[in-house]
Structure formats: structure tokens, C-alpha cells
Amino acid sequence: MARIAIFPGSFDPITKGHEDLIKRALPLFDKIIVAIGINSEKKYMFDLEQRKKWIKQTFTFEDRVEVGSYEGLTVNYCRQVNAGFILRGLRNAEDFQFEKSIAQMNRELAGEVDTLFMVTHPEYAAYSSSIIRDIIRHKGDVSKFIPNTIQIEDDF
Numbered sequence: 516m517a518r519i520a521i522f523p524g525s526f527d528p529i530t531k532g533h534e535d536l537i538k539r540a541l542p543l544f545d546k547i548i549v550a551i552g553i554n555s556e557k558k559y560m561f562d563l564e565q566r567k568k569w570i571k572q573t574f575t576f577e578d579r580v581e582v583g584s585y586e587g588l589t590v591n592y593c594r595q596v597n598a599g600f601i602l603r604g605l606r607n608a609e610d611f612q613f614e615k616s617i618a619q620m621n622r623e624l625a626g627e628v629d630t631l632f633m634v635t636h637p638e639y640a641a642y643s644s645s646i647i648r649d650i651i652r653h654k655g656d657v658s659k660f661i662p663n664t665i666q667i668e669d670d671f
């Protein structure tokens with residue numbers, strides 16, 4: 516059976532931290548689906564298609580990385596795409612505290628799905644989509660924080 520993981524998040528926008536984590540996790544899985552969770556109560560800076568496009572551009576040459584989106588429970592999406600694993604990144608202790616409960620609850624909801632955490636590369640530990648959005652709002656240069664293959668200024 517294929518080992519499929521989903522990497523859920525908002526990716527608003529994708530950062531070098533996300534890119535690094537996906538690349539490091541690839542040897543563990545046959546396929547990683549970068550899964551954009553859609554929460555109707557949340558306001559995003561970039562629309563879904565734009566966020567998907569940037570993720571696809573980042574992994575143009577890696578056919579084991581796919582991009583998807585879902586509404587509702589993450590474990591339901593896992594079942595839909597036959598994923599046995601949820602991949603999440605840990606930047607700090609706050610991430611761990613928060614993620615631990617979600618992982619435990621998800622396991623109660625779907626015992627066949629397990630969550631795998633990977634610790635962020637120290638170089639990217641401070642990179643967050645929300646800080647990057649703030650820099651973009653104030654017309655700062657974010658090129659060093661986002662994957663080399665994408666250009667936000669041109670698209671936004």
C-alpha cells in the first residue's frame with residue numbers, strides 16, 4: 516500500500532520553511548499532498564488558486580508532491596485521499612503544545628491516521644506566513660523567505 520501523507524495548512528503564502536519540511540519528508544513517503552484547508556470564517560490574503568499555483572511552482576520537478584484543498588475535518592480528507600499520515604512542522608514549544616492536542620484528537624477520530632512531526636530547520640524557524648503577509652502589506656521584500664521559484668510581487 517502506498518504511503519501517503521498530507522501536509523495541511525493555509526500556505527498563505529508558502530514559505531521556505533514549508534518547502535524545506537516537505538523536501539525532508541519526501542524520503543519517508545510515496546506521495547505528499549500539500550492540503551490547503553479552507554475555513555470559511557478565516558480571511559486569507561491570497562485566494563485559493565493563487566496559493567495552489569505557488570505550491571505547484573515550488574514542486575514543478577517533484578511529481579510525488581501534489582496539491583489539494585479541503586473543507587471540514589482533516590481526518591475526513593485523509594480518508595478521502597487514502598492518506599495514513601498527517602505531516603506537521605514544529606517551530607517551537609507553542610507549536611508543540613497546540614499540535615499535540617490536535618494530533619491526539621485526530622487519532623481518536625481516526626485511529627488509522629497518525630500524525631508525524633518534524634522539527635523546523637533552525638534557519639527557517641522564524642519564518643511564518645503571517646509575518647510574511649505583514650511585510651508584503653508594508654511593501655517590504657519577502658523574496659528571501661519564499662521559495663526561489665515563486666515571485667509574489669509579480670502576481671499580487
Ligand code: ADP
Pocket residue numbers: 523524525526527530531532533536602603604605606610635636639640641642643644
Ligand atoms: P496553519 O495555519 O495550519 O498553521 P501554515 O500554512 O501556517 O498553516 O502551516 C502549515 C504547516 O507548516 C504547519 O504544520 C506548520 O507548523 C508548518 N510550518 C509553518 N511554518 C514553518 C516553517 N518556518 N518551517 C517548517 N514548517 C513550518
